[in-house]
Amino acid sequence: MVKVVAICGSLRKASVNRALMRSLQPLAPEGMEVVEAPSIDLPLYNFDIQAKGFPDSVTALADAVRGAAGVVIVTPEYNYSVPAPLKNAVDWLSRVPNQPFQNKPITLMSASPGALGGARAQYHLRQIFIFLEGIIVNRPEVMVTMAGSKFEMVDNAPTVLSDQPTKDVVKQNLAAFAKLIAKMG
Numbered sequence: 001m002v003k004v005v006a007i008c009g010s011l012r013k014a015s016v017n018r019a020l021m022r023s024l025q026p027l028a029p030e031g032m033e034v035v036e037a038p039s040i041d042l043p044l045y046n047f048d049i050q051a052k053g054f055p056d057s058v059t060a061l062a063d064a065v066r067g068a069a070g071v072v073i074v075t076p077e078y079n080y081s082v083p084a085p086l087k088n089a090v091d092w093l094s095r096v097p098n099q100p101f102q103n104k105p106i107t108l109m110s111a112s113p114g115a116l117g118g119a120r121a122q123y124h125l126r127q128i129f130i131f132l133e134g135i136i137v138n139r140p141e142v143m144v145t146m147a148g149s150k151f152e153m154v155d156n157a158p159t160v161l162s163d164q165p166t167k168d169v170v171k172q173n174l175a176a177f178a179k180l181i182a183k184m185g
Ligand SMILES: Cc1cc2nc3c(=O)[nH]c(=O)nc-3n(C[C@H](O)[C@H](O)[C@H](O)COP(=O)(O)O)c2cc1C
Pocket: 010, 011, 012, 014, 015, 016, 017, 018, 075, 076, 077, 078, 079, 080, 081, 111, 112, 113, 114, 115, 116, 117, 118
């Protein structure tokens, strides 16, 4: 079994990106287990905190990433970029010893009610992971546009991804991710 860890870039309960993240397991190739990462609700990065020792919440997230064969990031776009809690989490992990994203296969997904599906946040993440030497799946990209209409809804909250063309592209993305993981050994 190849274990991959999934990080959601949104903190809110009724997040459409969290719903997408929780829809991944049945779309993953055989032999891939998708496990939710510990929370990214971390203190704001501050070297003064780091100097006293990394918070347990940071260490837990770093260990989860280090221990996984790959990372799936499922995130909204905020103001044409990466949401602050996710950027903050990446900043914390970039400072821990044995930087966990280095040479780590990563796949990016995003969902938005808008027409671009969070594309701009994904491209900013790609830029960030150049420096951190994460290895990102290139194709196919998963940008879920008009996301409100693509999930089953329960009590006004999105639950399971129901749009078949989107499910197909997610499946293809996770298959490419599995290939990248196998190639990275
Ligand atoms: C601060 C803020 C900025 C946003 N900026 C964008 C944006 O640049 N592009 C976009 O497509 N949606 C933007 N949105 C709308 C989000 O895509 C939408 O709220 C989405 O549901 C958030 O993801 P979540 O449901 O996983 O929390 C923004 C929302 C917030 C709260």
